[in-house]
Amino acid sequence: MPSIAQVEPMTTARALRGPFDYRLPEELREGVAVGSMLVVPFGRRQVLGVVVGLAESSEVAEEKLLAPLRALELGVPMELVALAEWIAAEYCSTIARALSLVLPPGAARRLSGRKRRELAPPRHRSSGSASAGSPELTGEQRAALEPILAALAARRSERRLLHGVTGSGKTEVYLQATEAALSHGRGAIVLVPEIALTPQIVGRFSERFGETVAVLHSQLRPAQRYGEWRRLREGHARVCVGPRSAVFAPIEDVGLIVVDEEHDASYKHEGDPRYDARDVAAERAGRSGAVLLLGSATPRAETVHRVPASVLARRVDARPLPPVEIVDMRGESDGLHPVTAQALADVRAAGWAGHGAKAIVLLNRRGWSNFLSCRSCGRVWSCPECDVALVLHRHGGFLACHHCGHREPAPARCSDCGSTGVARHGAGTERLEHELARLFDDGSFPVFRLDADVLDGAGEVLRRFEEADSGMLIGTQMVAKGHDFPDVRLAVVLDADATLRFPDFRAEERTFALIAQLAGRAGRGGAGRVLVQTIAPQARAIVHAAAHDSDGFLAGELERRRALRYPPFSHLIRIVCAAELAEAARTAALALRGALAQHGAGGEASVLGPASLFRLRGRERQVLVVKANERRPAVEAVGRAVSRVAGGREHAGVSFSVDVDPQ
């Protein structure tokens, strides 16, 4: 019986290198395992610790060993401790930070409370399951399901891409794959981008599988969240549907991990460790002999390159995808093209004729105006903490920084020269809502706005749009996500090239996905039409999206990535050095580059930069990018270089952030 517990204390310190050994008193030896949570004395404090190993003896002198104060009732599964160790190494982070991802929700905060309150009894919900029955699959769906069933039967880990156009019935494949996993006695995880935007998929899982489904979403109160975690941990629920953090669901013997809308940017975690839930899902599936199923109408080039695909080319209702028209805005004034205005008027007229008729308009820019300038002296209102222009939010009467959240009252006059001539440049969703309501809302054709600024929440706006007979939904990229309304006759993208102008090698892929996803919202219950306003009508992403040519776009994209040695033909690691003074950040970045040059950047790798980034939250930033053929040696080399440079005192006040496979 091991008497030593190797414990990782849950602190965020980078310099701390555990694990630390504790002597287990007799009464704890039975119950403590890898994954157990202990409260331990640590320095002068008490901290929560996770047991990462057990041993018979310790290197540490007997008299220095302390005993844990107490053990918590429920720990995490052993396999998640191993997964956390993998994440710490893979993303250049610490074990403690990686472990905090797999702990029960609120674990760190509950430490101070002594005895946990008894939980409310589980609420009842529709039991579903057996009676619901699975609908008949199309030939394409059956062909896609077949290799998944075979892998599950053989307990073989396998990765599959489900490349299916919008409306082709991907969810039914997920459901039947889940059913198969359950029938083999195994659990399943279903990752979705954001529950509020995809209520339909959650509903279908709950309906089909009843109480064995645990749903994690942002609206749950902490106690409910913990309740769902506990149902999974104790095996009462075997399926978890949730956002990226659900990849850490405490399910034993996972047989299937689904990643819906696998192209979605929300799978990348912003914050240390900067993990990518898709890669973590692949790793977890590999470790537990599970099937990884990645689904999308617009998969990433990386995924297409690496993962064998099943294709769903037809919609289940057998309707064709709506025709997409490119509306050339060169030489036109800003705003709506006459063709677009007429198309919206046509939708409103169709609504009058009887059934509902709806339109969706996408403009990927929040607020009223992009930026303000003084007509007299040219002053531009910018963020005091970041080097970006402030956006006018007219309804709230303030200017906001979209990077740090800074707000200030909207100015009536120039604070430099006193002039009252303040020019508003560009239009965002708030202004568009105002304009379109003025033009089209006659009482029977309401305009709804959906973006990150709406106060009632995305779900509420979508519900109101659904309930309306006719109307228009305008908003940012949120309007292109997984919801499904049958009466949408028209989908419009304004300034479609806006995303193309981002200095990012994924800009084309993002633009293609955005247009294709939005096009998928139109014509689900009848004829549909899609308009794309752009000043770049020849751009590859736009031309292919208009032709519904995913394969053609991906082929070109992969060719371009290969030529430029971008992922998937290399791995990128981004290191950002931030400090109050630009000079300090630059010196640190140069030192880091020096360390990488001196000790190697891991295999065949090149280091680009340092380059300046715009100031953010009052900190000047410099970025280095490592482009490597092999990921692991490069990550290790970067990790060593960062701790060497960050460890010294000469770069005090500089923070280092490492992003492996940045999105």
Add this chain to the structure above:
DNA sequence: ATACTTTTAATC
């Protein structure tokens, strides 16, 4: 000599 501030070292 004494009260502050900064540096350094340790956390089983």
Add this chain to the structure above:
DNA sequence: ATTAAAAGTATT
């Protein structure tokens, strides 16, 4: 990170 001992600096 947090803490406290150690070392350094300014103040009576």
